[in-house]
Amino acid sequence: MPSVQPAPEFRRKLHQALERTHRQHAAQRALGTRRVYTAAPPRRWPWALLLIALCAVAVLMASGRRRRA
Numbered sequence: 001m002p003s004v005q006p007a008p009e010f011r012r013k014l015h016q017a018l019e020r021t022h023r024q025h026a027a028q029r030a031l032g033t034r035r036v037y038t039a040a041p042p043r044r045w046p047w048a049l050l051l052i053a054l055c056a057v058a059v060l061m062a063s064g065r066r067r068r069a
Contacts, residue, residue: 006014028034
Protein backbone atom coordinates (compact mmCIF):
# COMPACT_ATOMS: atom_id res chain seq x y z
CA MET A 1 0.00 0.00 0.00
CA PRO A 2 1.56 3.33 -1.02
CA SER A 3 2.23 5.99 1.60
CA VAL A 4 -0.06 9.03 1.26
CA GLN A 5 0.83 12.47 2.61
CA PRO A 6 -1.78 15.15 3.29
CA ALA A 7 -1.62 18.34 1.27
CA PRO A 8 0.51 21.13 2.78
CA GLU A 9 -2.56 23.41 3.01
CA PHE A 10 -4.44 20.77 5.00
CA ARG A 11 -1.51 20.32 7.38
CA ARG A 12 -1.22 24.09 7.88
CA LYS A 13 -4.93 24.51 8.61
CA LEU A 14 -4.94 21.55 10.98
CA HIS A 15 -1.94 22.91 12.87
CA GLN A 16 -3.58 26.34 13.18
CA ALA A 17 -6.85 24.84 14.37
CA LEU A 18 -5.09 22.72 17.00
CA GLU A 19 -3.10 25.70 18.26
CA ARG A 20 -6.23 27.87 18.39
CA THR A 21 -8.12 25.20 20.35
CA HIS A 22 -5.22 24.76 22.76
CA ARG A 23 -5.06 28.52 23.40
CA GLN A 24 -8.82 28.72 23.93
CA HIS A 25 -8.78 25.88 26.43
CA ALA A 26 -5.80 27.36 28.26
CA ALA A 27 -7.55 30.75 28.46
CA GLN A 28 -10.78 29.15 29.70
CA ARG A 29 -8.89 27.24 32.40
CA ALA A 30 -7.12 30.45 33.47
CA LEU A 31 -10.44 32.31 33.68
CA GLY A 32 -12.08 29.46 35.54
CA THR A 33 -14.75 28.89 32.90
CA ARG A 34 -13.37 25.48 31.93
CA ARG A 35 -13.20 22.59 34.36
CA VAL A 36 -9.74 21.31 35.18
CA TYR A 37 -9.87 17.53 35.27
CA THR A 38 -7.99 15.75 38.01
CA ALA A 39 -7.58 12.10 38.82
CA ALA A 40 -10.85 10.63 40.05
CA PRO A 41 -10.90 9.24 43.58
CA PRO A 42 -10.95 5.46 43.77
CA ARG A 43 -14.43 4.01 43.53
CA ARG A 44 -15.73 2.08 46.48
CA TRP A 45 -18.49 0.16 44.71
CA PRO A 46 -16.25 -2.79 43.65
CA TRP A 47 -15.72 -3.48 47.35
CA ALA A 48 -19.47 -3.35 47.94
CA LEU A 49 -20.03 -5.86 45.12
CA LEU A 50 -17.41 -8.16 46.63
CA LEU A 51 -19.07 -7.91 50.04
CA ILE A 52 -22.49 -8.69 48.55
CA ALA A 53 -21.06 -11.70 46.68
CA LEU A 54 -19.44 -13.04 49.85
CA CYS A 55 -22.70 -12.63 51.77
CA ALA A 56 -24.57 -14.48 49.03
CA VAL A 57 -22.09 -17.36 49.16
CA ALA A 58 -22.41 -17.53 52.95
CA VAL A 59 -26.23 -17.62 52.72
CA LEU A 60 -26.11 -20.36 50.07
CA MET A 61 -23.71 -22.43 52.16
CA ALA A 62 -25.88 -22.02 55.26
CA SER A 63 -29.02 -23.03 53.38
CA GLY A 64 -27.19 -26.08 52.00
CA ARG A 65 -26.23 -27.18 55.49
CA ARG A 66 -29.81 -26.81 56.72
CA ARG A 67 -31.09 -29.04 53.90
CA ARG A 68 -28.60 -31.79 54.77
CA ALA A 69 -29.53 -31.79 58.44
